[in-house]
Amino acid sequence: QVQLVESGGGLVHAGDSLELSCAASGFNMDYYAIAWFRQAPGKERRGLSCINNSEGTTYYSDYVKGRFTVSSGNGKNTVYLKMNSLKEEDTAVYYCAAAESCTNYGSEGAMAYWGKGTLVTVSS
Numbered sequence: 001q002v003q004l005v006e007s008g009g010g011l012v013h014a015g016d017s018l019e020l021s022c023a024a025s026g027f028n029m030d031y032y033a034i035a036w037f038r039q040a041p042g043k044e045r046r047g048l049s050c051i052n053n054s055e056g057t058t059y060y061s062d063y064v065k066g067r068f069t070v071s072s073g074n075g076k077n078t079v080y081l082k083m084n085s086l087k088e089e090d091t092a093v094y095y096c097a098a099a100e101s102c103t104n105y106g107s108e109g110a111m112a113y114w115g116k117g118t119l120v121t122v123s124s
Helices: none
Strands: 003-007 010-013 018-025 033-039 046-052 057-060 068-072 078-083 092-099 118-123
Touching (some): 018 033, 018 092, 018 118, 033 068, 046 078, 078 092
Antiparallel strands (some): 018 078, 033 092, 046 057, 068 078, 092 118
16 A cells, blocks of 8 residues: 655744655655645645655755755655754645656646645744
């Protein structure tokens, strides 16, 4: 059974760092692109970043570039999202998703599998 499980969310203060994990089962992440999305309260879900392990490439949306870093878990079938200098506007439910490639990683329709999300709350 294919499954993606996010973890690592929680309540932090502005300026703090947090690392989210996305663990996969039922498929090998090495052959998929893994994207991170988030959905803030009252807003649409939007793509943040993507990693393609088979190509060794990473992609970032402009609003997280320089603060967020996506990486893979060296054989642990896990992808991480390290978030630095968190802001109140980063408060959202964060999701990971799997796709064939990072092309159109910001498009929900391009994703084949989804996790259920983990909540990140950033307080002032």
